[in-house]
Amino acid sequence: MDWSKPWFAHFAGRGQRWQRAALASHAALLAEMNADAADTRQTTGRGQRLAFIAQDELPPGAAYEAHIASTGRVPTRHNLHDFFNASMWFAFPRVKAALNARQSAAIDLLGVGPTRGGVRDTLTLFDENALLFACSDPALSAALRGFDWQTLLLQRRDAWGSSCEVRCFGHALLEKLITPFKGCTGHAWIVDVPSAYFEWDAAARDAWLDDAVSAALLTTDALTSRLFAPLPVLGIPGWWPDNETPAFYDDKSVFRSGRRADVKIGASKAG
Template sequence: MTTAAADAGGVRRRFVAPLRAEVAAATFDHPLFAQIADFRDLLTGFEWPSVSQLDQRLALDGKRLVEQTEALLADGLHYETRIALGAVATRADNWHDLFNALVWARYPALKRALNAQQCRHMEGQGGHQRNRAQAALTQFDESGVVVRVTDPALLQAWDVHDWHTLFVTLADAWRDGKIAIAAVFGHALMEQALLPERLLVGKCLVVQGDEDDQAVAVVAKAVEDGRVLCDPLELRPLPLMGVPGWWARQDAGFYADAEYFRSLREGREYPGALRGRAARG
């Protein structure tokens, strides 16, 4: 449950979140945090909520938030196995794990589906091996975003990384909800957004529809059925700060930044929008 970023030289380094006292309450006004607005007090209060307080407040159905201690880890269980048995290991006073808990509260069906698939693949792999499906599941858990479109034709610019068309020419489609961020699911994205100047990239699945929670439910059902997240290449990268209204300086120079708005890799193709039944429960 760690996050990393690449510096200018391409060296991977661990992301270090700011101290709680260093994060201004206004940070959480950003649209990236909109879906967890009901829990704003847990993010802006002077004191960290304890893990037991979080567990009581969030009251997850069939799951408990338990503090991650040496005694807990002594059970030798894998993190995902422990969740399947009902306990979500949570580090105290930790932004990453606090956001993870809030995502569990907001999108429990999708969280459960990811955990079930991780456990299924672990049984098939054995030992410490990981397959491409596990990598995809982890990437979506950490950095996932559900995007909703009313018309699949809106994906044509995204298919070829024509970012100017997607974000500028189609700006009214974003404002009118014809294409929308249905959910920021990845808790690592939320943690990194604590630094307002950070240019974030979501790993996206797309659903055709006109209702946000229904779109998330369709993704949960597809994960539950093993129809998606079988390979990381299924995930569409989206420079989130290009979304109209998500960045204060969205001028021509910003959209011309090729380091952030990257060209499509040769041979890369993305799946189309999901359509289907929602997950049970």
């Protein structure tokens, strides 16, 4: 993995250490994860202390999210998908706990059926494929909602890093970005941030996002896929060398026009 890529940068230090353990053995990886969990005292959706176990320790018939909520123990396979999933428990611990709390509550209410249902589908989409789009300029958020790629990614290119930025969250999305491709698209959850946000260091910004997004996930009743806006990851300014050329954005199969933009998305905590 190229840890210098911007989609890995916010957890690269831990990720590189875990990668060395993973290359040694599954047991070594779990030990490294559990050492970090013990140090941080992170908890899952119902306040249980976080720990990582091998997938085959999940009891037969147990629902994955319900097991995590009730025991704190996250079944983890020796693969990239679960590697990135575990990473997010440390990069955005409150968001992961909020997702787990909502998922387990939905399972308690409806059980585990042949389909997850709308709320659980939305939570899963967030967990697997979300981007956190932090923005202090409503015009940029509106451009993202409205599929106005020319404004968001070209005309207002200089605003990236001073009025908006992105963090990768979805662990399936991170797995896809091991071998990035132009059409790779995340589901952006828009977070309204104060302008002072961009004066803070990366750790402070991540902590603020963790708090704001987790609160929104716990309090938003009508969770649907329409709360996201699609964002092609390699189109983000500064994230891919080819997008320095304006013609990169002429590909209508990737940078599509889309649905009407009348839905308020994500968390607002800019006051």
